[in-house]
Amino acid sequence: MNIGAATVAIVSLAAKLAAAPPEVGELLFHESFEDTAWASRGWYDGPHMEIVEDSDAPHGDRVNLWHWPHAGATGPSGGSARLHLPPLEDVTMSFFLRVSDNWLWTGRPYHPHMFSLLTDVDWEYVGPAYTHLTTYAEVVNGVPRLALQDGRNVDTSHVEADLTAETEARAIAGCNGDADGHGEGDCYRSGDNWVNGKVWESGRVYLRAEAGLHDQRNWHQIHARFRLNSVGDGVTRRDGKLQMWFDGELIIDVQDAVLRTSMHPGMKFNQFLMGPHYGPGVPHPQSMWIDDLKIWASPASPTAVRAASWGQAKVPPPGP
Known part of the structure; x- marks a missing residue:
């Protein structure tokens, strides 16, 4: 018996049957990359994703290909x-991914970026690195992680000062103190702007270049949940949620995270960004495949208004 092949088959099946996270509400969007009618499903900002056939696709027959064509790309x-x-305070996303046999991570504590949520405080084409809030769900050096940035909120007159007890007009992801007890985050200049970043990691490597349960060449499912913390009467509460699941x-x-202060009491998530970016440049041509992307309101939001164009024009499979 070919033990290696059997292991791959078992792992692949386990990934496809990955358990759902709790508290998932209405399914707002489902993209299985079966065709290129992107605009009909609500994609905008120049969608021209590349799809390829994959006999092992988690859903359907085709998947999304991210191919970096040359060293330095x-x-x-x-x-x-x-x-x-729709405007939401609580969003869960899920997707499957795998990488090519020759895939190498950056070897640095950042990148590649993959998927983000942005808010209605910024405009619909805002660059994700400098906003009032950007969330990230990604894998860096094989380690799944969640991250936040809110550089546009930085009080640039008091950079590196702890403003958490002084004012609500401050950043939560770095440069103005530790907003939630999870660390001060990064704070650095990028051109004329102060940029920040706060990261929560899984604590160990879940995608590896070796056969077995965490073989990065096989399909794996990731769920990520972001819930804005509550604010009111000029008070920021430490009750935001950041959660991530790997193969269930x-x-x-x-x-007890803080994603906003009462400076933005009406802030809502209203935009999803699929934004692959390998900042240092890849060491050689390499690829990542994505499939079965889903976005939920979690839990179901009474304010959600579902557009007719959202989602793949097919019946989604049962379960997440």
Whole structure:
């Protein structure tokens, strides 16, 4: 018996049957990359994703290909694309991914970027690195992680000062103190702007270049949940949620995060960004495949208004 082949088959099946996270509400969007009618499903900002056939696709027969064509490339074929979402405070996304046999990570504590949520405080084409809030769900050096940036909120007159007890007009992801007890985050200049970043990691490598349960060449499912913390009467509460599941296993569970202050009491998530970016440049041509992308309101939002164009024009499979 070919033990290696049997292991691959079992792992692949396990990935496809990955358990759902709790508290998932209405399915807002389902993209299985079966055709290129992107605009009909709500994609905007130049969607030209590349799809290829895959007999092992988690859903359907085709998947999304991100191919970095040469050494030094930062963006892959297919590029980025965005979706409008109804205004929500609590969003869960899921997707499957795998990488090529020769895939190498950056070896640095950042990149590649993969999927983000943005808010209605910024305009619909805002660059994700400098906003009032950007969330990231990604894998860096084989380690799944969640991250936040809110550089546009930085009080540039008091950079590196702890403003958490002084004012609500401050950043939560770095440069103005530790907003939630999870660390001060990064703070650095990028051109004329102060940029920040705060990261929560799974704590160990889940995607590896070796056969077995965590073989990065096989399909794996990731769920990521972001819930804005509550604010009111000029008070920021530490009750935001950041959660991540890998093949059904809860690997990040933060129940006391701060994603906004009462400076933005009406902030809502209203945009999804598929934004692959390998900042240092790939060491050689390499690829990543994505499939079965889903976005939920979590839990179901009474304010959600679902557009007729959202989602793949097919009946989604049962379960997440």
